Amino acid sequence: MSQPKQPPGDTIAALSTPRGYSGVGLIRMSGPQARSILARVFRPVSSQGSFPDRRAMYGRVLDPEHDKVLDDGLAVFMPGPSTYTGEDVVELSLHGSPVLLDMALETLLKQGARLAARGEFTRRAFLAGKLDLAQAEAVIDLIEASSAAGAAEARRRLDKTLSREIRVISDSIKDLLSEMEASIDFDEEDESPMPDPEPDLRRIGRKIENLRRNAQIARIHRQGINTVIVGKPNVGKSTLFNALLKIDRAIVTPHPGTTRDPVEESLRVGGSCFVLCDTAGIRLNPDPVEAEGIHRTRARISGADLVVAMLDGSAAFDREDHEVLAACEGKQTLIVLNKADLGLKMNPEEIRSSRPAVARVSISAKSGQGMNKLMDILRQIGEDKTQVRAGDHNAGLSNRGLLLVNAALEPINELLGSLNAGEKPGAEIVSLELRRSLESLQEITGERVDDGVLDRIFERFCVGK
Ligand SMILES: Nc1nc2c(ncn2[C@@H]2O[C@H](COP(=O)(O)OP(=O)(O)OP(=O)(O)O)[C@@H](O)[C@H]2O)c(=O)[nH]1
Ligand SMILES: [Mg+2]
Numbered sequence: 001m002s003q004p005k006q007p008p009g010d011t012i013a014a015l016s017t018p019r020g021y022s023g024v025g026l027i028r029m030s031g032p033q034a035r036s037i038l039a040r041v042f043r044p045v046s047s048q049g050s051f052p053d054r055r056a057m058y059g060r061v062l063d064p065e066h067d068k069v070l071d072d073g074l075a076v077f078m079p080g081p082s083t084y085t086g087e088d089v090v091e092l093s094l095h096g097s098p099v100l101l102d103m104a105l106e107t108l109l110k111q112g113a114r115l116a117a118r119g120e121f122t123r124r125a126f127l128a129g130k131l132d133l134a135q136a137e138a139v140i141d142l143i144e145a146s147s148a149a150g151a152a153e154a155r156r157r158l159d160k161t162l163s164r165e166i167r168v169i170s171d172s173i174k175d176l177l178s179e180m181e182a183s184i185d186f187d188e189e190d191e192s193p194m195p196d197p198e199p200d201l202r203r204i205g206r207k208i209e210n211l212r213r214n215a216q217i218a219r220i221h222r223q224g225i226n227t228v229i230v231g232k233p234n235v236g237k238s239t240l241f242n243a244l245l246k247i248d249r250a251i252v253t254p255h256p257g258t259t260r261d262p263v264e265e266s267l268r269v270g271g272s273c274f275v276l277c278d279t280a281g282i283r284l285n286p287d288p289v290e291a292e293g294i295h296r297t298r299a300r301i302s303g304a305d306l307v308v309a310m311l312d313g314s315a316a317f318d319r320e321d322h323e324v325l326a327a328c329e330g331k332q333t334l335i336v337l338n339k340a341d342l343g344l345k346m347n348p349e350e351i352r353s354s355r356p357a358v359a360r361v362s363i364s365a366k367s368g369q370g371m372n373k374l375m376d377i378l379r380q381i382g383e384d385k386t387q388v389r390a391g392d393h394n395a396g397l398s399n400r401g402l403l404l405v406n407a408a409l410e411p412i413n414e415l416l417g418s419l420n421a422g423e424k425p426g427a428e429i430v431s432l433e434l435r436r437s438l439e440s441l442q443e444i445t446g447e448r449v450d451d452g453v454l455d456r457i458f459e460r461f462c463v464g465k
Contacts, residue, residue, distance in 0.1 A: 009032060011031025011033035011034055011037065011113045011114065012116035012117075013028065013105060013109065014105070014115060014121075014463045015101055016091075016465065020098060021096060022096030023096050024073075024093050024094070024095070024096050026091060026093050027092040027101065027104060028090070028091050029090040029092075029113055030085040030087045030088070031087050031113070032087065036112075037113055038051070040062075041062055041063075041111060042057075043060045044058065044059035045058050046058065051077055052077075053077055053078065056076050058072070058074055059073075061073060062107075065110065070100065070107065071094045071100050073093050073095065075091070076090070078090070081128070084122075084130065085130065086124065086125060086129070115463075117458075118460075118462060119140070119459070120458070121464070122139055122458065123454065132445040132447075133445055133449060134163055134166070134397065134398070135160075137157075137457060138154045140457075141153075141157070141222065141398060142154035142158065147273070149222075150223075162397070163445050166445055170441050170442060172200065172204050172207070173204060173438045173441070176200045176201070176434060179197075180427045180434065183427045194426070197415070201415055208405060208408050208412060214396050215397035217387075217396060218397060219402060220272075220385055221396070224266060224272075224273035224275040225272060225305045225382060226300075226305045227274045227277065228297075229241055229276065229277065229278050230282060230297055230307055230308070230327065231324055233258075234254070234281065235281070235311060235339075236312070236338040237278055238263075238278050239365040240338065243365045243368070245265050245267055247265075249278075250263045259281065259293070260289065260292075262278065264276065264278075270382055270383065271383070272378075272379070272383065272386055274382065279297035279300055280293030282297060282298075282324050282327055297327075298327060301327055301331060304331055305385065306381060306385075307331045308333075308336055309325055309357075311324070311335065311336070312337075313337030313338055313345065313346045314339040314345055315339075315345055317346055332358055333357045334357060334359050334381070335361070336362075336363060336374065337363070338362075338363055338365050339364060340363055340364045340369055341367045344362055361374050361377060400444075400457070401444045404440045405444070410436075411433035411434070
């Protein structure tokens with residue numbers, strides 16, 4: 001773990017638009033030699049020698065070694081530090097011919113630039129303090145967004161709001177930490193007792209919890225609500241999956257154990273997107289193939305935002321149904337009694353899951369009975385899960401950020417748990433836990449980060465960004 005390093009001193013260049021036939025192709029160059037290389041390869045048509053900053057100049061791109069004109073187009077020179085990377089930056093807009101752009105890029109490389117690695121422009125921006133790591137991740141999430149909601153969420157993260165929020169929390173932790181560390185230095189006979197950390201810990205915990213909530217909402221905006229349909233074999237999970245999607249996607253047969261691998265599709269309900277997953281039935285004493293299917297079902301449950309626990313309402317509640325509900329423990333669970341067309345033998349209200357179910361509904365996935373009510377419930381769940389509380393900043397986090405927020409919250413909750421249990425953790429323990437929390441928060445913004453993490457983050461970028 002180290003502080004970010006200063007930017008390296010060489011000049012990088014890359015094609016910033018996708019490689020292919022297009023109207024215009026953009027080559028970007030950043031570094032101390034950007035201006036001098038531009039002067040050698042670009043001849044403005046209208047100006048004699050001088051090249052104004054931040055103005056698009058029309059001119060010719062030359063191969064200076066052979067004094068050959070490669071293309072004509074626009075060049076912009078932007079002096080650092082007020083640029084994306086903080087360095088001198090050049091942008092060349094040329095005709096979008098892959099052959100021609102390759103030749104132009106080659107010329108820049110011959111003149112002293114180096115081909116940029118993936119995400120190297122943004123990595124330089126991060127190293128120069130132009131953006132923090134949370135913002136750099138927002139850049140890639142924005143480029144990769146597959147929906148309008150995902151793009152809007154990533155765009156919001158590009159603002160500094162989130163980083164400021166994290167800094168405020170980090171500062172509160174640092175203040176408490178210094179109080180705790182000061183009290184470690186007092187010996188036992190000293191008059192000053194250790195200050196009570198509880199009120200500050202609660203405040204800090206609430207703020208991190210709020211970050212986490214927003215990060216989860218943001219993830220749902222990006223990826224949809226992970227929804228897993230579970231139940232014992234043959235209750236009608238695949239029938240419901242197909243009925244919700246209105247397509248014949250999963251195989252349905254009267255034989256228990258039909259579905260083996262999880263099957264996934266997206267479903268829009270109101271303004272929300274559910275990523276629906278049909279799974280292998282959970283049963284007691286499975287054969288080896290079923291056992292692997294059930295293992296996969298359980299893995300899906302652990303990553304779910306919502307579990308639809310399906311029971312065959314036309315039969316009596318049995319041990320396998322009990323096993324299904326036990327597997328949903330700790331998850332928001334919607335209980336669906338299926339096969340209502342055959343007459344209900346179960347009373348929905350009597351079915352207890354370890355956590356109160358969000359709702360119980362009886363349906364017939366086959367005849368369509370009760371499906372409108374189920375859709376209404378899903379719509380409501382979708383709204384609840386994506387609602388931003390009034391006054392919240394509504395900036396989320398990347399998936400990495402979400403893991404780190406969880407890691408930051410854990411030590412605070414552990415301390416609060418001990419205090420609630422009437423224990424009095426000493427100043428050393430409190431300091432240790434506060435440090436753990438602080439380090440996770442600092443990793444989100446990249447105040448502390450190692451090169452391996454940076455490599456992994458920037459590998460997701462394309463060359464030229
Ligand atoms: N009467 C009635 N039959 C249904 C209903 N839903 C499903 N079935 C029937 O129940 C049988 C099993 O349905 P599936 O959807 O394959 O059940 P599953 O839960 O996916 O089963 P596995 O994949 O084996 O775990 C099929 O014969 C369906 O036609 C329903 O609402 N009413
Ligand atoms: Mg099935």
